[in-house]
Each structure stands twice: as structure tokens, then as C-alpha cells.
Amino acid sequence: MEGIDYSIQPFESLYEVYEEIGSGQFAVVRRCIEKSSRAEYAAKYIRKRRVATSRRGVPLEAIAREVHVLQTLDKHQNIISLHQVFDNGQHVILVLELVRGGELFEHISERERLSEEEASSFMHQILQGVKHMHFNSIAHLDLKPENVLLLSKNRQHIKLIDFGLSRMLTHAEEVRDIMGTAEFVAPEIVNYEPLCLATDMWAIGVITYILLSGASPFLGDTQQETYNNITAVDYTFDTEDFSGTSDLAKDFISQLLLKDARKRLTVEQSLAHPWIAPQSEEQEEK
Numbered sequence: 001m002e003g004i005d006y007s008i009q010p011f012e013s014l015y016e017v018y019e020e021i022g023s024g025q026f027a028v029v030r031r032c033i034e035k036s037s038r039a040e041y042a043a044k045y046i047r048k049r050r051v052a053t054s055r056r057g058v059p060l061e062a063i064a065r066e067v068h069v070l071q072t073l074d075k076h077q078n079i080i081s082l083h084q085v086f087d088n089g090q091h092v093i094l095v096l097e098l099v100r101g102g103e104l105f106e107h108i109s110e111r112e113r114l115s116e117e118e119a120s121s122f123m124h125q126i127l128q129g130v131k132h133m134h135f136n137s138i139a140h141l142d143l144k145p146e147n148v149l150l151l152s153k154n155r156q157h158i159k160l161i162d163f164g165l166s167r168m169l170t171h172a173e174e175v176r177d178i179m180g181t182a183e184f185v186a187p188e189i190v191n192y193e194p195l196c197l198a199t200d201m202w203a204i205g206v207i208t209y210i211l212l213s214g215a216s217p218f219l220g221d222t223q224q225e226t227y228n229n230i231t232a233v234d235y236t237f238d239t240e241d242f243s244g245t246s247d248l249a250k251d252f253i254s255q256l257l258l259k260d261a262r263k264r265l266t267v268e269q270s271l272a273h274p275w276i277a278p279q280s281e282e283q284e285e286k
């Protein structure tokens with residue numbers, strides 16, 4: 001893994017920093033303005049792990065992996081773009097395009113569930129972003145509604161974020177040691193088996209299930225119960241939550257929530273599925 005090409009000048013000399021807009025375990029995201037252009041960006045401050053044995057912060061190798069993934073995926077309409085990278089000693093700072101519509105998670109929470117047309121449109125865009133990743137042999141491995149941002153409140157244009165767990169899946173080395181958010185992880189993650197691009201497709205099925213019903217298919221009262229439900233592929237299309245949902249939508253979900261990763265729809269097959277395919281041409285041009 002080659003190193004990171006940092007910008008030479010200090011971040012604070014080139015940007016004005018404003019309010020915090022989000023945060024994660026080892027990262028804080030703040031709105032910032034580039035002094036030269038007056039353009040707004042999102043600055044993701046990633047705390048660097050200072051000692052190999054420490055549990056605080058992110059190892060530089062993992063940060064370099066995320067930067068390399070963002071640079072590889074750059075300039076796709078459904079993936080957040082990276083503008084510049086800085087190192088201020090304690091943090092690596094990723095300067096990213098700023099999006100104002102908030103998380104898809106909030107959009108769902110306000111509505112509880114979406115219409116099939118809206119859900120299909122969101123999933124079509126998420127699949128376009130995942131198609132770009134998978135074309136580059138990159139698996140996201142942490143797909144969930146919190147990592148899908150809306151460009152603006154009243155537009156359905158989405159951007160995928162948070163590539164901190166993503167991996168370039170070459171045949172050279174197996175990846176097993178990734179653990180995303182319990183309710184979205186595939187059986188192979190729970191069972192510590194080799195991960196693959198199809199691991200993302202399981203999460204696509206879980207996200208679709210949530211968008212259409214407001215319920216999470218495998219969520220249990222404890223994390224262990226959730227993992228047990230996942231490895232048993234124990235879910236139902238509960239009559240109440242799915243009362244008005246089409247058989248086509250349920251078929252799409254059913255072809256993704258399969259224990260054998262090889263049997264799940266690929267991203268291309270998902271985009272060709274009749275519940276997803278009939279998107280208007282202008283949707284493709286976004």
C-alpha cells in the first residue's frame with residue numbers, strides 16, 4: 001500500500017473551519033470553506049493511531065487504504081468525491097464534497113417507510129454507486145442508510161460515504177476480519193469466512209427491506225440474537241409491514257438475502273431486476 005500524497009501547506013492556512021456536521025468512532029466531520037475559491041467542503045478529521053498497541057485512533061495503513069479507495073472511485077455521481085488530503089500531526093484531514101440533504105436514515109425515520117417508486121429510485125442510485133465500486137474490485141463492507149447521504153432535502157440524488165471499512169478484493173489475499181454494523185452484516189462476516197463483493201449485495205437486500213417496511217429484517221434484542229438471525233437467514237415478510245408491498249419487491253429482496261453468497265444477485269443482475277430496471281433515462285444521467 002503506497003503512502004498518502006498530502007498537501008504541503010497546513011490545512012488551516014487554506015480553509016476556514018465551521019460547525020461539526022457529523023461524527024463517528026474516530027472521526028469528526030466539519031463544514032469548511034476553501035479561502036481561495038470560497039467553495040464549501042466537508043472536512044473529515046480522522047484521528048491517527050499513535051502507538052501500534054493502542055485502541056484509540058485509526059492505523060495509518062487503514063487511512064491510506066480509505067484515501068486510495070476514494071481516489072480510485074473519484075468523480076462518480078453517486079460516490080462522495082475527495083478534494084484534498086492533509087496531515088496536521090494528530091489527524092489526517094480528508095476534504096470532501098459537501099452534501100446538504102442529510103442521511104437517508106433520517107429521511108426514512110421522518111417517513112417510517114417509503115413508496116415503492118421512491119425506494120426503487122434510491123436503490124437504483126445506490127446500486128449505480130456499488131456498480132462503480134465493484135467494477136474496481138472494491139467492496140464497501142459497511143453499506144447502511146446512515147452511509148447514504150442526500151444531495152439536498154428535496155432531491156433524491158444520493159451519495160455513498162464512509163469507505164473506512166472498504167477493501168480492494170484481489171484474489172491475492174483473503175479478507176475476513178471486517179465487522180460493520182450488526183443488523184447489516186452478511187452471514188460470512190458473522191462466521192468469519194472470506195468476504196467478497198456479494199457481501200455488499202446482502203446489505204443491499206437489508207437496506208431495501210428497511211426502506212419498504214421501516215423494520216429491520218434480522219434485528220434482535222441483543223447483538224448475539226441479531227447474529228443468530230443472520231446466520232439462520234431467519235426473516236419474514238411480516239404481513240403487517242409488507243401488506244401493500246409488491247411480490248416483485250419481495251422477489252428482489254429474496255434474491256439478495258441468500259446465505260450462499262454465490263447465489264445472490266450481482267450488482268449488474270440487481271440493476272436488471274424488473275423492480276429496479278424501469279428507472280427513467282434522466283435517472284441514469286444523474
Ligand SMILES: COc1cc(-c2ccc3ncc(-c4cccc([C@@H](O)NCCN(C)C)c4)n3n2)ccc1O
Nearest residue numbers: 021022023024042096097098099102146161162163
Ligand atoms: C468519505 O467518508 C465519509 C464522508 C462523510 C461526509 C462527507 C461529506 C458530507 N457532507 C455532509 C455530510 C454529513 C452530513 C450529516 C451527517 C454526516 C455523518 O456524520 N454521518 C455519516 C454516518 N456515519 C455512520 C459515518 C455527514 N458529509 N459526510 C462522512 C463520513 C465519512 O466516513
